[in-house]
Amino acid sequence: MVSGEAWLIRIVDLCGSSVGEVFVVEHCCESMVRHVGWECGLHADPFACPDALISFDERFVEYGLIIHDGGTSTIGMSFCPWCGTRLPESQRDRWFDELGEPGSEDVPVE
Ligand SMILES: [Zn+2]
Ligand SMILES: [Zn+2]
Incomplete structure (x- = not known):
C-alpha cells in the first residue's frame, strides 16, 4: 500500500558542499497524484480552473483544498479525501527552524 511520505534530500555540489535541500514526496494514491499534477489546457493557473481541487506546495509539503472564490485561498x-491516508x-x-537563514533567498517571506 502506498502511503504519503516526505523525505528531505540534501543537494550537494561536486565538492560535497551542501547547496540546498528539497523535499521529495510520494503521494498517497493515484487520485492525489492526478489532482496534485492537475494540468488544464484552458487555465495555466490552477486557481483559475474550476476543475482544479488541490494545491500542493513542494517547499513546505502542504496540501490545500483550493477555494474558488477568485483569489488564491486554500484550506489545509x-x-x-480519496483514500483517507494521513x-x-x-x-x-x-524550513524556518532548520533551513531558513536570515537573508537566504530560498526562503520565501510572507
Ligand atoms: Zn490518497
Ligand atoms: Zn481548467
Missing part, C-alpha cells in the same frame, strides 16, 4: 488538509506533516516550521 490533514487527510486525503498526509505528510507540513514542513513549514522546518
